[in-house]
Amino acid sequence: MEKRVRVRFAPSPTGGLHLGGMRTVLYNYLFAKQHNGDFILRIEDTDQSRYVPGAEQYIFDCLKWAGLEPDESPVHGGYYGPYRQSERKDIYRKYAGQLVNDGYAYYAFDTPEELEKMRHELRTESNPSPQYDHNVRMKMRNSLTLPAEETKKLLAENVRHVIRIKVPEHETLILKDMIRGDVQFDTSVVDDKVLLKADEMPTYHLAVIVDDYLMKISHSFRGEEWLSSAPVHILLWKYLGWEKDMPQWAHLPLILGPNGKLSKRDGSKYGFPVFAMNWTDPQSGELTEGFKEKGFLPEAFINFLAMLGWNDGTEQEIFTKEELIQRFSMEKVHSGGAKFDYEKAKWFNHEWMKRSEAGRLKQEVKNLLLDKGIDKIDDSFLKKVIGLVKERCVLITDFYDQSYFFFKAPEQYDLASVKPKWNEEKKLFFAEVIRNYELNNVWIAEDLETNFKEIASANKIKPGEVLLPLRIMLVGGKFGPGVFAIAELLGKEETIHRIKKALPLF
Ligand code: GLU
Secondary structure: OOOOOEEEEOOOOOOOOEHHHHHHHHHHHHHHHHOOOEEEEOEOOOOHHHOOOOHHHHHHHHHHHHOOOOOEEOOOEOOOOOOEHHHOHHHHHHHHHHHHHOOOEEEEOOOHHHHHHHHHHHOOOOOOOOOOOOOOHHHOOEOOOOOHHHHHHHHHOOOOOEEEEOOOOOOEEEEEEOOOEEEEEEHHHOOOOEEEOOOOOEOHHHHHHHHHHHOOOOEEEEEHHHHHHHHHHHHHHHHOOOHHHOOEEEEEOOEEOOOOEOOHHHHHHHOOOOEOOOEEOOOOOOEEOEHHHHOOOHHHHHHHHHOOOOOOOOOOOOOOHHHHHHHOOHHHOOOOOEEOOHHHHHHHHHHHHHHOOHHHHHHHHHHHHHHOOOOOOOHHHHHHHHHHHHHHOOOOOHHHHHHHHHOOOOOOOOHHHOHHHOOHHHHHHHHHHHHHHHHOOOOOHHHHHHHHHHHHHHOOOOHHHHHHHHHHHHHOOOOOOOHHHHHHHHOHHHHHHHHHHHHHHO
């Protein structure tokens, strides 16, 4: 029987969720849905020194906003819980003990001073930071070098210790990576990684294997930075006797910024977001802006994220989530780093703005306007406004500048743009426009434009000379969509009112 597809995103809740993390979420999600499988969110919170309050809730919020919710998680529950590693300590301890008993791992009692001494003594120019490995382990204080009785005594006395994996010398390991193909490792250069720390918490290396096994994970997708740890992980799958259940791996390429790996600092330096949503560091109070608050639509966000390192081999760039689920393939993910281009990300958002129905954008725009103090918003009027201006908005946040004048009459006018060419004829012209518009019963843009132009030609005025003044009367400045479309939406009463109010000031 085919193994059921079960994939996981396994973040450490240490702060904002950056593009790389969100792309891992997305690829996991797409892969799971494509195979009718399960997408699991596991919180890897065993490093107590890096615990950040609020970071876990923030991860849930980001996944929810992006529409990439897991099937199983600490909040969604599931059959394979608990899904928070800090609640699984006993499980890891048991397997660490099993590895020691089977001779694949050992207790190490070396103090920080002893470790430092070793590093100091063995340091050479070609080996500036010597590791704890097969060359060194027999010179250190561990259960391989101490008499069995001594080890027993130290353990009974609860002397601080860790458990390390005993990595063999000269073994060639092959990782079958879905993106990179076969990757070879020589175990001789791999160190004896700590598996269980002195506080009895597992390290990532042990916890990830135990959990991937117990949670029946079929495919492990993670960032390229973990590739160098893969030999330790392959050994653990073997040593724990689970080799035949080892998931298929894929190590996702780095996301690159303007200079090398994309970093949070790039965001503040170049003025673009790197986190999915706003993140405020609880310690420093520093706020890092997110794509959501910057004005990105989740549809656009996942679309450009999917394309950071993948395409389906055609020219198509705009994909809905459903299309991505159908077309995504891990084998087509590039192994080289993917460059993040903020201008291109905005282009995706603009495309999504144009494609989205006004009703889809309504809530986001309403929140924006409410935030800016516009509170009397009629839903059907708002939809018409959105329909008229959305093509002009690259980001949701652009809606304010593009549409506030529909909700607030101008209080100031760009008089400098009209005054120099203003004259008595134009004044009389607008008086006639008012009279004409007052008699108008059908209020649609085309008619308003025709009437306006007819009056202009009857008065021997070029329409071009009175269009700008009309715009400034209606919106206050030289901006906005077609002026007659604005008038149509404002309605008869409001349009005439605005012209009348502005005219004496010109
Ligand atoms: N906790 C690891 C991280 O934060 C997860 C790596 C993995 O997915 O295995 O990057």
